[in-house]
Amino acid sequence: MTSNVVSFLAAAIVAGTPLLFATIGEIITEKVGNLNLGVEGMMLMGAVAGFYVGLKTGNPLLALLAAMACGAVGALIFAVLTVSLRANQVVTGLTLTIFGTGFAGFMGQSLVGEIAPETIKTFFQPVTLPLLGQIPLLGEIFFQQDLFVYFGYLTAVLMGIYLYKTRFGLNLRAIGENPAAADAASVNITLYKYVHILLGGALCGLGGAYLSLVYVPAWAENITAGRGWIAVALVIFAAWNPFKAIVGSYLFGGLDIIGFRIQGTGFAVSQYFLDMLPYLVTMLVLIVVSMKKSQEKAPPKALSVPYFREER
Amino acid sequence: MIRIAKRAKMSKAKSAGIRLLAILLALLTSAVLIVLALSLHPLDVYIALFKGAFGSAYRIREVVESATALTIVSLGITIAFKMQFWNIGGEGQICMGAFFASFLALNFPEMSKPLLLTLMILAGMLGGGLWALIPAYFKAKWRTNETIITLMMNYVALKWLxxxxxxxxxxxxxxxxxxxxxxxxxxxxxxxxGVHIGWIFALILVVLVSIFLNHSKKGYEIAVLGESENTALYAGVNIKRTIITAVFISGALCGLTGMIQASAVNNTLSVEISKGIGFTAIITTWLGFLKPAFILVVSILFAALVQGGSFIQTAVGIPQAVAELLQGLILFFVLGCEFFIRYKVVLEKPLFNVRRGTKE
Known part of the structure; x- marks a missing residue:
């Protein structure tokens, strides 16, 4: 029984890792004041680019770089349109999702059914960390994972520190709350927005690459299956805090796989209803969060409001 | 020194020209992509795209059918978008409309045709409307983010089918x-x-929705609420009721499309009933500037693009996703060009040639 629970929790972390990257990416984007609904699209772009490069070169690091670059290119389109050209953020984000889906379909046409090469599979074999991995239960759950998962912990913690403990983080939060004040304090708003929107896109791309290179690990059309949207919801769930995003992502990772597990125990629920679970719980979480509004859990005040110095 | 200034209102012809230029640029960009990624002649691809859409009576019929679906869903989405309610749950509302209508079709096949079809239409609208009502209720009550709820409900509806x-x-x-x-x-x-009667519904609805949005009290309230909630509150608009009504109508139109697709196009219910119409309609809605007449035109063009896209797969051997890519690019360019319609970039010499000190 215990070993079942431990293996379930360890698997939940694996399933939650793509969500974690995407959620952190979107948190950074929203903290700087831009609501990018293109997460699903950027994840797909990263997933296909990472898989393509991984398949052609067999080099895991090149594959990850390609995924980050491709996610960032998607974010760049969004940044040019919403920051420089002042387009509607919601519609631009939606378009990015549609575009990213098309891009992945286009690039991935010849990849359908291909499996990630051995070099990459071995590179992302679970590694037991010295000492930490020996801790009973906790070690098995958290520290006998693959490198990508560890990178996920690291990214979330570093981003949390960056946001709350550095001057750059302070500036970027100021832009999200009150861009006019940040501007008056001579923070370069355009530069900050571009850098962090692109960084957010790169992280979404990584999340996608985890799916195609490690989680599945093969190419399938629409490999993200709505995870990008769940990440957008997780941002609200995590109250724009990277540390809370860790909890949220692994929780939803668990929901993602609970269906298979329950089926395995012979519990008589139709698979299709179990498949609905992550989506239903996402809705529920959003509703509950919106019911009890607290100051602390509010979105950045200038979220999705474009900033024009000339129109103040 | 570069400065960005707001423009005075631009003439219609000029702004139309800029938008046309944006679409041409989108086509040019995708042409470059086609050459680079596929080493095909882009003109061949575009010609195949055109042939795929209008090459035969059968294909034209297909275009009219998908334009019908796109137009009605876009009209529904328009009503929600006017209010800044981001209904991206068109897919799910189509599914549920089709589900409600199919329930009648499968259980009461002996009913007289006019009665059964009328009931199916009503059921379809009810199904889509009720499905949309769920996010609308939470939005009205607790301002729950409707974008994600409507989207999540797409997946739930799909799993249900x-x-x-x-x-x-x-x-x-x-x-x-x-x-x-x-x-x-x-x-x-x-x-x-030769084409199912849905296209007549679509034309009638273009007129009705246009009247509703521009000449009815509720339509006006929707527009005011979309512009500013405070203004709406000040003007005495019942905000909750306006959200609920508008989103119900929005979902009902998507549901009607579900009924039409199930009844006339597929002759049955299936998981492939919505085929991404709910998403493509978001693009057509925006490109049509939330104006029913424009939406009709844009929907026809996009229906041709989608239809042509499925043809080029077999004709030129390139992925159907090119059509999707092209749709995204067109919208990107049009979104971008709005900037040049609203603003102008002024290059000006500084008044005084003061040597600037170092920052701070």
Whole structure:
């Protein structure tokens, strides 16, 4: 029984890792004041680019770089349109999702059914960390994972520190709350927005690459299956805090796989209803969060409001 | 020194020109992509795209059918978008409309045709409307983010149809093949000039929605609420009721499309009923500037693009996703060009040639 629970929790972390990257990416984007609904699209772009490069070169690091670059290119389109050209953020984000889906379909046409090469599979074999991995239960759950998962912990913690403990983080939060004040304090708003929107896109791309290179690990059309949207919801769930995003992502990772597990125990629920679970719980979480509004859990005040110095 | 200044109102011809230029640039960009990624002649691809859409009577009929669906869904989305309610749950609302209508079609095939079809239309609208009502209720009550809720509900609706198709509604006569039984003739919409009657519905709805949005009290309230909630509150608009009504109508139109697709196009219910119409309609809605007449035109063009896209796969051997890519690019360029319609970039010499000190 215990070993079942431990293996379930360890698997939940694996399933939650793509969500974690995407959620952190979107948190950074929203903290700087831009609501990018293109997460699903950027994840797909990263997933296909990472898989393509991984398949052609067999080099895991090149594959990850390609995924980050491709996610960032998607974010760049969004940044040019919403920051420089002042387009509607919601519609631009939606378009990015549609575009990213098309891009992945286009690039991935010849990849359908291909499996990630051995070099990459071995590179992302679970590694037991010295000492930490020996801790009973906790070690098995958290520290006998693959490198990508560890990178996920690291990214979330570093981003949390960056946001709350550095001057750059302070500036970027100021832009999200009150861009006019940040501007008056001579923070370069355009530069900050571009850098962090692109960084957010790169992280979404990584999340996608985890799916195609490690989680599945093969190419399938629409490999993200709505995870990008769940990440957008997780941002609200995590109250724009990277540390809370860790909890949220692994929780939803668990929901993602609970269906298979329950089926395995012979519990008589139709698979299709179990498949609905992550989506239903996402809705529920959003509703509950919106019911009890607290100051602390509010979105950045200038979220999705474009900033024009000339129109103040 | 570069400065950005707001423009005075631009003439219609000039702004139309800029938008046209944006679309041309999108086509040019995708042409470059086609050459680089596929080493094909882009003109060949565009010609194949055009042939695929209008090359034969059959294909033109297909274009009209998908333009019908796109137009009605876009009209529904327009009503929600006008209010800044981001309904991206068109897919789910189509599914649920189709589900409600199919329930009648499968259970009461002996009913007289006009009665059955009327009831199916009403049921379809009810199904889509109720499905949209869920996010609308939470938005009105607690301002719950509707974008994600409507989207999540797409997946739930799709899983629900999958359950029906593979479970209780599976046709026992299909030799184990997971499909739902075909509708009886009574449940299939008649044709007018070789295409199902839905295209007439679409034309009527363009007029009705246009009147509703521009000349009715509710339509005006929706527009005011979309511009500013405070203004609406000040003007005495009942905000909750306006959200609920508008989103119900929005979902009902998507649901109607679901009924039409199930009855006239597929002749049955299946998980492939919505085929991404709910998403493409978001693009057509925005490109049509939330104006019903424009939406009709844009929907026809996009229907041609989608139809042509499925043709180039076989004709030129390139992925159908090119059409999707092209749709995204066109919208990107049009979104971007709005900037040049609203603002102008002024290059000016500084008044005084003061040497600037170092920052701070």
């Amino acid at each position: 999958t359950y029906l198709q593979f479970g209780p509604w599976k046709d026992p006569n299909a030799l184990g093949f997971p499909k739902i039984a075909n509708f009886a003739d009574n449940a299939i919409l008649p044709e007018v000039f």
